[in-house]
Amino acid sequence: MTAPEPAYVAVDWGTSSFRLWLIGRDGDVLAERRSGEGMTTAARTGFAEVLESHLAAVSAPAGLPVLICGMAGAKQGWVEAGYLDTPAALADIPAAAVRIPGAAADIRILPGLAQRDAAAPDVMRGEETQLLGAAAALGEGDHLVCMPGTHSKWVRLSGGKVAGFSTFMTGELFEAIARNTILSHAIAEAGPISGDNAAFRAAVTRMVANPALATSQLFSVRAGSLIAGLSPVDAKARLSGTLIGLEIAGALSLVAEGTPVALVVSGGLGTLYKDALAAAGISPAVIDADTAVRNGLAAGARALWSL
Amino acid sequence: MTAPEPAYVAVDWGTSSFRLWLIGRDGDVLAERRSGEGMTTAARTGFAEVLESHLAAVSAPAGLPVLICGMAGAKQGWVEAGYLDTPAALADIPAAAVRIPGAAADIRILPGLAQRDAAAPDVMRGEETQLLGAAAALGEGDHLVCMPGTHSKWVRLSGGKVAGFSTFMTGELFEAIARNTILSHAIAEAGPISGDNAAFRAAVTRMVANPALATSQLFSVRAGSLIAGLSPVDAKARLSGTLIGLEIAGALSLVAEGTPVALVVSGGLGTLYKDALAAAGISPAVIDADTAVRNGLAAGARALWSL
Known part of the structure; x- marks a missing residue:
């Protein structure tokens, strides 16, 4: 052998x-x-x-x-x-x-x-x-593909073509806001958040309903901790849900209602985005990002070198 | 004497x-x-x-x-x-x-x-x-009062009562994003911006039309500088216009169309907000914030001590 x-x-x-x-x-x-x-x-x-x-x-x-x-x-x-x-x-x-x-x-x-x-x-x-x-x-047809991350990409695919795409600074904004604004006090000492946190889902739903209020919802993380007893983990969940919900609202605003959504992701972020999409009423097809990039490189190698 | x-x-x-x-x-x-x-x-x-x-x-x-x-x-x-x-x-x-x-x-x-x-x-x-x-x-009636700043306040007044209000983290977010994200490269070395900058007004208009795209418009500050020759001052104007435009869109979403808008402000921020409101189709009544706070304290003193 x-x-x-x-x-x-x-x-x-x-x-x-x-x-x-x-x-x-x-x-x-x-x-x-x-x-x-x-x-x-x-x-x-x-x-x-x-x-x-x-x-x-x-x-x-x-x-x-x-x-x-x-x-x-x-x-x-x-x-x-x-x-x-x-x-x-x-x-x-x-x-x-x-x-x-x-x-x-x-x-x-x-x-x-x-x-x-x-x-x-x-x-x-x-x-x-x-x-x-x-x-x-x-497959063919129209698809909205979500690739979450520091700079999340949402791609509008149509018949194998990229018709357009939008990058949302969600991950980087989360870090900058959590570390460098007054909200840092409200979320200090919060552990990791999960997508089944009610404050996370409510924030996503609010952004899908009225994305214009995004930076006011961010301040409510602070105000909620001052006057409404918002816990650090719920404060962090509200911050995350606001930014991810705003991203989802923005991406959905660019496609026809009912366009199928695919989520290309690996790791824990996948669960969070699946839960956020569920809060927005969407059940995405889920594709592993590691496998996708390897398959993409394989498609490239076949095309370039007949491998 | x-x-x-x-x-x-x-x-x-x-x-x-x-x-x-x-x-x-x-x-x-x-x-x-x-x-x-x-x-x-x-x-x-x-x-x-x-x-x-x-x-x-x-x-x-x-x-x-x-x-x-x-x-x-x-x-x-x-x-x-x-x-x-x-x-x-x-x-x-x-x-x-x-x-x-x-x-x-x-x-x-x-x-x-x-x-x-x-x-x-x-x-x-x-x-x-x-x-x-x-x-x-x-005077009496309904008013939407804008008080710009690090944490801008928009107040819904009705017959001398504060019906509700919303704080937008605009000023603080501008600083955190300009200093602590990838956008800092695009706006480095930009001088002060003014409200008659076309990139500022266009960003405001885009946010009023589709606020859901806010964090994508923020990334376009970076992408515009990479592939579209966006100058540092226009990049800074786009960042500022996006955040102020999002704030205006959010505040307007909470009142009946045509509610009169008053701008309570002092200094250079007043001009920027007047220009932003103009880009959103609004001509506010302008009230000097320094005078307003002194008048408010005077009203308080009269009420408390019959002065």
């Missing part, structure tokens, strides 16, 4: 994380590496060196093709991979990959997507590859 | 500022003091000492009554002056003032207002006195 033959290497290279998979001829994952050597670290220590060390660690044969997505293709990354402009067919993404010059192996970085709209300019980098991987599971 | 006889002392004692006026029998301002000895400073150095030093500086006769509004009446202030619950008649505010125990003179602190509503708990302290002073200029 011979060992499975490696066919290519798939890499998801984000701002703060690096993940690499050695993929076999039959599509199986032969080896996997995860580290904190994201773009921020690699920009200092060298992208080529980081990649080489992980290729060596999985004993990848020399010259194996490598397909990368994510922030490694940003201006501050390894080699800038630019953007494909919306509306963009997902199938057109692989051909727009940029090759690393001077490398012996065929190493390519997939481009991001850009929405060049004066009223709503937007960019993504990495999520387009998750979309490419999720698309097969979603 | 004799010097005008002092009748009482009016004090607006905020979180970070202290203002005192010596008022004569005919209502004239005989002397004025301003300092940075707000609640935060006075809580360390002593409220009685701060007040005494300013009374001495204006040669106030011993035993002159003193009426105070603002954060000096908070739990962390001099003596807690509690809250009057909404709906509250403005005319009922003076009688709820709390006397400083043990002081030789009659020194009283006006209460704040509290809205004990589980969905929208809210508090104010200081603005209720501005409202009391502005009420005469507004």
